[in-house]
Each structure stands twice: as structure tokens, then as C-alpha cells.
Amino acid sequence: MAGETQDKGWLNQLLDEPGVRMIWITNSISAIAGSVMRRFAFSIHFRSLNRRQRVSMWKSTLRRHHAKSGFNSEEINRMAIRYPVSAAIIDLSIRKALETSTPGQAAFKKAVTMNLDAYLTLINDGIKPKSRETIEDNYSLEGLNVGENLPTVMENLKEFDHCLRRSDRHAIRNFNLLFYGPPGAGKSELARFVAGHLERELVVSRASDVISPYVGETEQNISRVFADAEAAEAVLVIDEVDSFLFNRSHAVRSWEISQTNEFLIQMERFQGIPICTTNRFEDLDQASVRRFNFKIGFRCLKPKGNIIFYRKLLSPLTLAPLKKEWREMIENIGDLTPGDFRVVRDRFAIFPQKRVTHGMMVQALQEESRIKKLQEGKKPFGFIQRN
Template sequence: LLWLAGWSHSHSSRIRRLPQSPPYTTFDSNSAGGQGTLLAYGPPGTGKTALAHHLAEQADRPLRKRTASELISPYVGMTEKNLARAFREARKEGAALLLDEADSFLTDRSQARQSWETTRTNELLVQIEAFDGILMCATNFLEALDPAALRRFDHKLELRSLDQQQRAQLFDQLISRLQPSDADDRAAIDTAHAVVRRLDGLTPGDFATVVRGHSRRGTPRAGLTLQALANALVGEHRIKPGTGARRAGFA
């Protein structure tokens, strides 16, 4: 399931378009033709990377993901060379290119304190302008991007956290996948759902974290309960900025 990688088909309803921005389906069809630029932004765990994998698959292209840690160098001029190499290799391989943490490369030049911050942004803007393949950039910090960068992208998509209905749907999938011992207890299901409904800000990535955690531990079905699953999501919710003081879950 795509949501296990941080994406849900139902999550597409949480994509919001910027004014005059074409819809997601338009980029999907354009990318199938081998060309297009997309900026995906939103909180961590909302599925930006998984969306890039999905679009590359739909376009029948390999995906080349490059992160800030791979491209940024402490040596003057090397970051620009690394960026140019990433585009050159993607073009040569016919691959879709994903630049994760794009805010690290496209910082607002009006806020730059060092000359290399400006040259790094300039280099990436030039590369985007000249690239004739499929480019996707992902960021958690849209407000940090240089205004000129936004004009370089054909499509800008905001991926939001899950709404109440989507949380309920993913929790049902979580129950179906992990099969807790009380999965047939209607009262326990209703109680657990009541907890999950209160967890505003959850993302598909939070559900994926819970799945991975229980899968790695190999918890037997007899030792896993709906209460444990709901409280695991409460734990993911509690560490989010601005939610630590809120109380939710089973007593």
C-alpha cells in the first residue's frame, strides 16, 4: 500500500492548489510525456517523497533522489557543481529528478548573509530553467524559498495533514494490517477511533511509523491491542510542534 510509504490515494483530497496552479492530474499527464516541474510542500510525513515515486512510476521513468546532505559541500563552488551534476546525470539517464529539502538550495536571496547562498540559489534556478525532463522539488518550508523559484515550477502542490475522515480510514487499514487481538470488539474499535479523531495534524507518515515499529518488534497478535495502536499514534502526535502539551489517549 502506498500509504505505508507515507502516501494514501485518499490523501489526494488534501492537496491544495496555489492560485492559478493546474491540478495534480495535469502534471501527471504532462510527466508521462517526459517533461514537467513540480514543487510539493507541506509538513513532514505528508507523502511528498512517495508522491514523487508515484509520478515517476506513472511516467515510466527511474527516480533519482538527491538530498541536501548529498549535494551541499563546505567547499566554495562545490555545491553548485554537485547540483549541475545531478541534473546532468538525470538528463543522461532519462530519469525523473527529485530534490528533497529544496529550501536548502533555493533560499530567499534577499535574506542571504553570504555570497555563496546567492550563487547556490542562482545555480539551481538556471538548472531548473534549462532542464527538459521531469523535476520534482520537496520542502517543508515554502516560506523560505526565493520568490523567483516559485515561478520556475509549472505546478505547486500543498500536501496537508490528514483530516478526520482520512485518519479514520487509515486507522481501519492499520487494524486490518496488524490484526490486534481485540480487532472484532466493536466497543474497543469505537473507543480507539474516538482517540484518533482528536489527533489533528497526523500524517500518513505517522501511521507508517507505527506499522514499522510493530513489524520490527514482531509483536504477536495476542499481545497487540487497539489501545496500543491508538496510543502509539498519540505518541507520534505528542512530539509534533505545538501539540506536546495536549492530552489524548486511553487513561
């Protein structure tokens, strides 16, 4: 079909023959000529399975191979998130695992996982893919310093999610979320929590994934990102949204305006849950900000929040109890975000518990706070334009 030199007249004549009944299958239509495509009386586009469909496929495949005991419901859900593969690959992995092990044994799960990892590495040019976006195991909303009532927002999200899942979708409106605040304040982590809470897949798209040096291609990429997320029934997270929704009054080229317009059009048409995050709220286009149902501002932690995140992330790293004097020192450290606690945790998590003390970790948090204050008060380098 896609040959450049071969005459397609014979193919068009074949498709035009009366009484011909044929089913054509292809993995891509990008190279098929338009004169050929318009001769098909009917066509079906098979999209990749979304998370909910993969869960269903796992259950039916295990049942068909009499291997229901191989994975419980929670494990199936994790496998569906971790491995975005087709039904054929799920079936192949289970069949091959059954050749060497019995369902219910650890060896069976290990074999299935090994087969799937090998497949993903194969189609990724021999490079093992990084793990998909996941949330902290002990994550909770407690301790975050946000401007909105998060339980109310989560309740509204749950109701909107029910509307999306109903078959009657004509009455669906937008539910656009904007998370803004300093780096490390918990914006991306809350977005992951939302996806997990709603039992939906998470699709994260960054400016570097979308912006193209060619005129018009960025707009196409924006459209594709929204379309793919809607087909996957996923929560769509747009990181660094200020790259698209900057103040249009400052635009100097027509394509800068067209990119913002395309983004707003796609967000308005999107039948799903888009979450946009930014560290630069003040740079956003004012008309764009009005399109968001909820604008949730993240701030540095309060003293109580410091203690909550310290207990969750840092206390488990040491055997010593958290005494009153350490609690008071932790409460008095300013300008901390959840991200600062993760940085300190990753620094000390490699050591045995007996080697880590509260003093070491408190000092590290104080240093993070000190550096942040230095950055906020730093002077610019280079030439400065004077008014």
C-alpha cells in the first residue's frame, strides 16, 4: 500500500470491484495514500488498552488459563498500572510462566514480571524503562499547607468522576484544576494522589514533551496529548503549564498566541480531569486562569506540617525517639516544603538506622532552609536595565 514507485491503480481497482469482501489489518495508516483509504466502506481504530481495560484483561486471561490464584485484585491493579501492554502480551507472559511454575507460587509471579520487563526492554531499544509515575507509599493530605479545603475538592472530584464513568456524557462540563506554588510544595504528588484516589491512570506531560521547533507542530502535540489522555481515561497532568499559558499581551510572535489558544481549546473540550501545575502563577495569562474550576495554592509548611512530614519521612531513619527539644527545633525551621524532607530522607536513607541521628537530619533541614533564603535574596548577574 505504501510503495512510492509501484502503481496503486491495481489496488484501487481491486477495492472497487463489486461484491468483494475483505478485512484489512494494519499497525499504522501514516503511509497509506488517501486515495486508498477513502475506498474502505468501514474502519475501526483500536486504541491501546487503558488501565481499567487492562485490569479486566488480566482477570479474564488468568481465568482462561485457570490461574486465578496467581494474583489477587490488588496485585492485578498494580500490574495494570506498571505494565501498559496489549492483551496479547499479557496472555503470552502468563502462558510462558505456566510452563515453569504453578499459580499461587512466588515463582509464577516472578516469571510473569520477568517476561513483561523483558518485553518492555525489547521495545525500548534494550533500555529498561523507568518506573511509571507512582505516589509515596505513606502519602496523605495531612500537613500540606494549601489555600483550598482539600477534602471538599476531593469530594467534588469524586462526583465528577462518577459523571465521567456514566454512559450518558452529554451533560459533562469541565473540571480543570490549577496547582500553583513554590517548588517541592507537593503539587505533583497531590496530582498522583488524585489519580490513585479515583483509580485512574496518570499521564504526565511536560513542556519538553510537547514544544517543537517547527511551526504548527506544537499545536498538534498539544491536541495529541489531550486526545491520548481522554482515550486512556486518565488524569492528565500538565507540568510547567506557564510555558503554554503565559501572558498573551507579552507575545511577540503569532505562534506564541496560537499555542496558548490551542491549549485552552483542548482543555475546554477535554472530557476528563486535567491538572496543571506551575511555580510561576504570577506569569500566567489572566484570561487563562479563569478557565480553572479550582485554583489551589501551595505554600511552605506550617510548624505543625514540619512535624508531620518529619515523622512520616525522617523519623523512621533513626532508632532514637523524637524528644521535645528536637520537635521545637523542627517547628522553628521556616520555608520548608515536603520536597525538602524528601531530599534529606534520600540523603540519609542509605545509612543504617544506628548511624543516623535526629541532630544530623535537623541540621540538614536547617541548611535547606538557609540555602532557600539565600536564593530568594540573591542579586542578579550580568547587565541590568535601568528605567
